[in-house]
Amino acid sequence: MEELVARIKQDGTVLGDDILKVDSFLTHQVDPKLMRQIGRVFAAKFADAGITKVVTIEASGNVPAAYVAEALDVPMIFAKKAKNVTMTDELLTADVYSFTKKITSTVQISRKFLLETDKVLVIDDFLANGQAALGLIKILHEAGAQVAGIGIVIEKSFQTGRGLVEETGIPVFSLARIAGFDAGEVVFAEADL
């Protein structure tokens, strides 16, 4: 997605060997116009796939996922990282190691929001080592739902995530793919969408 790649070139900052900071338009401050475009690109790709729900993990997956869900006109569900007193229903859970926080948390979705008839599009802001996506796939399969695809805003293709997700047989579609970082600059690979 050209607009996204241009924005990463303009505003992204490389931190260390393997982190891209995009907090001015995606992960902290949000550019709604760019998010709406992102929503439309994924929605166009999955327009005929019979998607019934969009699923992500809080927090920064929520923003692109909500725009994709709006464009597909289906509900969006975000897996929650902390259990609270209002979560009284049966929960489906997965342990997910966070690449940026370096901690494992149990993420959860109320079973009542997922049906065996659901066909789900998973959306996340980044794909690094695939732990968030694999945790969501586990929960969705436990619910008996079908996972039609994993839609990623920024994939770091030099990490293990894409390969691990594709091993499950579920296709990955990324709007921007990063081949690596070179002296603080982002080197892009060809994107899927």
Ligand code: 5GP
């Ligand atoms: P994974 O589970 O694929 O290892 O990592 C994906 C999650 O880690 C994303 O949901 C995102 O929140 C976070 N993440 C991974 N890599 C980056 C990065 O380079 N920059 C930012 N801002 N977040 C990242």
